[in-house]
Amino acid sequence: MTTITTKDGTNIFFKDWGPKDAQPIVFSHGWPLSADAWDAQMVFFANQGFRTIAHDRRSHGRSDQVWDNNNMDQYADDLAELIEQLDLKDVIFVGHSTGGGEVTRYIGRHGTSRVAKVALIGAVPPLMLKTEANPDGLPIDVFDGIRKGTFDNRPQFFKDLTLPFYGYNRDGAAVSEAVRDEFVRQGMNGGLKGLLDSIRAFSESDFNEDLKKFDKPTLVLHGDDDQIVPIGAAALSTVKIVKQAVLKVYEGGSHGLTITEQDRFNADLLEFINS
Known part of the structure; x- marks a missing residue:
């Protein structure tokens, strides 16, 4: 396995495909998945002609399952160590869901000196949790329910989660049982403690100040039928903060649009990268 070891001794697994001297695209996955969620994009x-890299977040996939430090700051610092150890420059970041938060916090903590462009896909910033200052967010009860479902019967909860995740609960949806099974497989490879901690990381992290530090071309792409990260408190709020942001909305698009609309998504991302 290809890994780096972080300063706190955690082994982070990553994939590194394509020509090593090419411009790198670094993909950050959503919860509770792994780098495998990006395989089709990495090959495409x-x-x-790009170098494509995706890692398993700590306590996810094949990376070490750690008891402590499963939080957004550490995720961003792990990403920084990966980029620095591979000496990546002119990076194109692509972050989906929690991965979009990870990329956003990376910029907030480490700047954009190694960054060329950013794509936030169904991403959690600026803040998922409903507060007085964020009335469009989701109430804490939603995330408590995710915690309970994950703890009580993780495989069943993950299987059920695929229905809203991919929009498979909508009339006329072409349901793939294989995609549902793969979601469960990736989720079950993670460590339970780390996955539980990550729920707080993706739901309660406030990225408003991080987004203000964006100074590179940014694509904000979101489905308007995203049942996991509703577009109002996410993409529509992000583009009000990031001056360089271009908003692209998939009508009827689900949270899992990188899978359900794979070819369209790949083409749109390539167009953004080449623009």
């Missing part, structure tokens, strides 16, 4: 963009 490697075939377009």
Whole structure:
């Protein structure tokens, strides 16, 4: 396995495909998945001449399952160590869901000196949790329910979660049982403690100040039928903060649009990268 070891001794697994001297695209996955969620994008963009890299977040996939430090600051610092150890420059960041938060916090903590462009896909910033200052967010009860479902019967909860995740609960949806099974497989590879901690990380992290530090071209892409990260408190709020942001909305699009609309998504991301 290809790994780096972080300063706190955690082994982070990553994939590194395509020509090593090409411009890198770094993909950050959503909860509770792993780098495998990006396989189709990695192959597509490697075939377009890019170096494609995706890692398993700590306590997810094949990376070490740690008891402490499963939080957004540490995720961003792990990403920084990966980029620095591989000496990546002119990076194109692509972050989905929690991965969009990870990328956003990376910029907030480490700046954009190594960054060329950013794509936030169904991403959690600026803040998922409903507060007085964020009335469009989701109430804490929603996230408590995710915690309970994950703790009580993780495989069943993950299987059920695929229905709203991919929009499979909508009339006329073409349901893939294989995609549902793969979601469960990736989720079950993570450590339970780390996945539980990550729920707080993706739901309660406030990215408003991080987004204000964006100074690179940014694509904000979101489905308007995203049942996991509703577009109002996410993409529509992000583009009000990031001056360089271009908003692209998929009508009827789900949270899992990188899978359900794979070819369209790959083409739109390539167009943004080449623009």
